[in-house]
Amino acid sequence: MTAAPIETDVVIIGAGPIGLFAVFELGLLDLKCHLVDILDRPGGQCTELYPEKPIYDIPGLPIVTGQELVNKLMEQIKPFGAQFHFGEMATALERQADGRWKLKTDAGTEIIAHVVVVAAGAGSFQPKRPPVAGIEHFENAGDGIGVHYAVRKMESFRGKNILIAGGGDSALDWTINLAPIAKSLTLVHHRDGFRAAQHSVNQMRELEAAGKVKFHVASVKAMHGEPGKLAAVTLAGADKGEWQHEADAFLPFFGLTIKLGPIAEFGINLHENLIPVDTARFESQTPGLFAIGDINTYPGKLKLILSGFHEAALMSQAAFHIARPNEKLRFQYTTSSSNLQKKLGVS
């Protein structure tokens, strides 16, 4: 069953700091927003890559962590009631006959809007794929077999020979969770040490001591089997050389990396994976399609959060004229406008 398309003023691709602040600037102009982000929470790179790292160059905030900045932005935009579509990748964009845009996501969501704002940073976060020749032939092979970058149906791995690679929390957590139901479970990592939480490491060591998990300091060098049906891998260890290891499923957990993703297929003019925009409206060469933050490029561009905030403000003025062609834009200050203060819920 397909739900009816959502209709709104603006759809924003990317819920990082710039996409979030765009909600504020658009909201002051009474434009309603929907945001789509492949991650399961707001913040983009700020919360995915450096939630605990301090940022020192946000005007007025001498020191703020990535997570704190995102929390504050979420608080700041709360009055505007933006709708978030987390865990969804924007996959297709088309212009409708009435001039509005229709954005589709991989979850089947369809959003119709007057304006599209791409605030996607460097693109979408996707699992890192180990550089093993032919690995793609074993991806999407089906539940419980082949290569999986996430565990969606744990039960599908019951009775399988499972190989997990990595040394972070995901690798250790799934080693611990899948060991009881696997036929065999082997963990490989490039060193005999892990960045995962200590209690997880302890649990893994206990399973290893009990013979329920095998651990090797090794890496996957080759994969064997018919396409779609993994049979074995070649492991290479520091001391034992190379050997074959029987595996039905291979689960590499090396975190996420950023790929431009389907935006490249939207028909937007791109320059070295960036969207060229003008510096008055931050609009791409396609009218009604804007790009703000790290994803855009223009003479003098600096990839700074503060630049993205400025871009969001100017974009919003231009977006207003597209979404409300018959209305006059009244420029006001939040300090003095009781009208704006009402929207912010402070008066």
Next chain:
Amino acid sequence: MKIIGTDRQGNTKDVEGRDGWSVMEILRDAGFDIAAECGGACACATCHVYVTGDWYEKLPAPSEAEIDMLDMALAVEPGSSRLSCQIICSEATDGIQVTVAPE
């Protein structure tokens, strides 16, 4: 001070380092395909390089944070893998040989 950089296609070129800059910054500005997604904060492992020759031993040892972050890198080679944002150019690194690791 030179950096001898090799890209993923195996092309090698000499690049002039700058005192106090990271090897990541120098290689990226010289056109090497290094994502360096976090911008040099030792938070993403996408500036992973192999230090070759006897340069691994000559460099100051990686920090705990870098060793941890390397757990998120692909195709790590013990005794060679480093995050290039954590290698700082100086007279002591003149002639360092690095190869960009696979994506």
